Amino acid sequence: MHMLASFLCLISLFSLSIISARAESLVSAISSPTVSITSNFTGADILVFGEVNRDAASVARANDNELIVVVEGPPERMTTWRKERLAGIWINATSSTYAGVPSFYAVHASTPLTVVAGEQTLKEQRIGLQNLPLAPIASGEMTRNERKVFRDALIRKREEIGLFVEKSEAIKFLSPTLFATNVELPSNIAVGEYTITTYLFNGQVLLHQQQQKLHIAKEGFEQHTFSLSRQQPLLYGILAVALALFTGWLAGIIFRKD
Amino acid sequence: MQLYLPIAEIPVNIFVIFGMGGTVGFLSGLFGIGGGFLLTPLLIFSGIPPAVAVATVTTQIVASSTSGVIAYWRQKAIDLKLAFVLLCSGVIGSALGVWLFGILQRLGQLDLVISLSYVTFLGSIGGLMLVESIKAMMRRRSGDAPVARKPGQHSWVHGLPMKMRFRRSKLYVSVFPIFAIGSIIGFLGSVLGIGGGFMMVPALIYLLRVPTSIVIGTSLLQILVTMSAATIMHSYNTQTVDIVLALTLMIGGVIGAQLGARIGQKLRGEQLRLLLALLVLGVGLRFAVNLVLEPEDPYSVVVVDGENA
Incomplete structure (x- = not known):
């Protein structure tokens, strides 16, 4: 991630020197750097807000600025089971295990994801539920199709309990430059270190990104x-x-x- | 009012849990049973992870059997020697159970084994109790006296070697059947989160012919010690005992049990047994339906390792 970030920084610096057009930058913040789980914990809201800065060098653009906010929880190892009928009863028969699955993953965008950025960019940045790198470990000789079924089931089950979220038009622009979005952390959330990344796009081009850490702990x-x-x-x-x-x-x- | 459970890692409505503890406590006071076999399924069906439900109910059973043990102790209605042999075997059985529990949890088959065991045990025991209580009611209606146990009547159990004398129970039997009863019930207790009183009492009465007056106190003491051991072993091995959940259940349970015991004294024995049989069968059936019916969604996701994946 660090390598990637510095690489992107380098690119943006590089493009800045050639066409001093990409001058928009992003300042983002979160409402609280920590969330405490106490005995009356029933979930929490985290407000991610900030400003898109334009300086004198910024040119007027034909496109609107678009934003994506990604909240990612600490990784976990998860197994997807499928019940199959065996001798009249339904038992967990086939499984697929994934390592490094984010325990929580929420994507908020100002418009639909595919409008904000191209398919390739989203994949590279791992933005969106479909672009999570979920590679099964030890899933045996599963067909490509089967793998996809298990992967989709994992995403669907996590969405059902509110731990995977993808929302478009969830980031509000309070003014042409001020933005805010509210990320709901459900009560069944895992403790640990969370990263919140805000991406600024214009015309499907990534202009800037910023990251915050959020610490969730029992107290x-x-x-x-x-x-x-x-x-x-x-x-x-x-x-x-x-x-x-x-x-x-x-x-x-x-x-x-x- | 929501309360966040530190081990189960989910918030629950404290009044719902309190109510469950109270209801099961009421039934256990009414029927003179521990009620683990009702409480564990209730918790599972209400969304508590099965592993946490099973381990936590073992702690709740310790609390619910304590006041009973104290009462029977005062009346000197406990055969300490018999209880000691039973609980030695019970602890061995429950250690095996906790060990198997951990393995099944890792294999992803714990839920299946819990369901299958519930169907098998509750189905067969509930069926037996139903038949027995209906027969008793029919006898009562036709006015026949119940068939009394003839003195000196022995079953094959009494022919086994390594006999021991139990003065309090006026028994002279082999240790093997006692050991078998104790270990099997200890084993089931830690795997299923049940005290096993509803199996122990008939086993002691029908297999070993322990006098009825001694049975309940002795069985309660055995359950108390075995479940204490199971709580400690679950805490050590699977770390699934939720102390907050346990305390909420205990408080509801002890209050409910007092009410149940008072109402239970007003009902006739065979009516109680019929009701209990239907209850046991009902819980067994509920598990059977879950196993046999096609699930709405065959897929499920379990977090295998949260902290260091």
Whole structure:
């Protein structure tokens, strides 16, 4: 990603020196750099906003500026299962496993993605659900067609639970240069480091991009409980039993018939 | 009111969970059962991941059996020696169960095994109870006295070697059947998230001929220890015990159980058994339908490894 970013930077610098037309740049920000998961967490909204800057060197353009905002969660390993009928019952029979699947992936665009940028650009930048690099690991001798079916199923199931989102016309221009979009983070979101990338396009040409980090973490009681269960599993288990014994004992006393 | 569960990693409505704990607690007080076999499916059907549901219910069972054990302890209605043999085998059985649970989870077949086991066990036990309670009701209607157990009547179980004497239960039997009962129920308990009281009680009465007055307290003590061990092993092995979910279930459960026990005393034994049989069959059927009917969407996605993929 770093290599790619610096490469793009280089290209934009290069084009700047030849035709000092590509002078638009982008300043973006997010409403909060952290999201805390506490016991009353039911999801959160992150506002991504910013400004498209034009300087004196900018020429008037025939096309409108278009934007894409991509929010990507930490990678996970996922398996897509397909139930098949075996001896009268439906069981998980065929599977395909993918490594490095973003646990959350939301794309917001100011117009439909294919209008903002060309097919090739979207693929190169990994923008859009169809352009996620989902390569199955150890899927055996699956046909091309089967692979696509499993891949599509993965995307569909993640969309159903709100963890994959693709929205066009979701970025509002508040003025010709100011923009904002609201990204909904559902309650079943994974914790970790998220990246938010904003892309500025004009006439299907990528002019500028900017990236922010968003940190999602459990906090307070939720965090302590979770890390105890992972770091001190034995102690966690003993505590759970002690809690159960105490509750049962207390109930026995409260409801004791004399 | 929504409450975020730290281990299940989803928010749940605390009143819904509380209500489930209360309802199952009510039924368990009514029928004198642990209710794990009802609670685990309820949690699964309401969207809690099966692994978390099973492991967490083992903790809830510890709480629900504690007050019972204390009560029977005071009445000295527990055969400690019998309970000890049962729970030794129970812990071995549940260790095997937790081990298998982890393997099945990795293979992606845990849900299938849970469903199949529920269909098999609930189907057969519910069927047996239904037949038995209908017979009892018919006997009552025709006015016949129930067939009493003849003293000195022995089954093949009593012919096995390595006999042990259990004074409290007035028993002299081989350790093998006790070991088998304890380990099988411990095993099922940790794989299915059930205490197994509804299997243990008839097994002790019909197979070993333990006096009815001793059975419930002894079985409860065995369940208490086995499920405590299962909770610790699940915490250690699969890290799927959700303490917040468990506590919510416990509080609902103990309150419901008190209400159930009071109403249960007003109903007749065979009526209760008939109702329980229908309940057990119903849960089994619900799993069977899920297995047999074509799923709406045959595809499902599981996150195999969240933290270091």
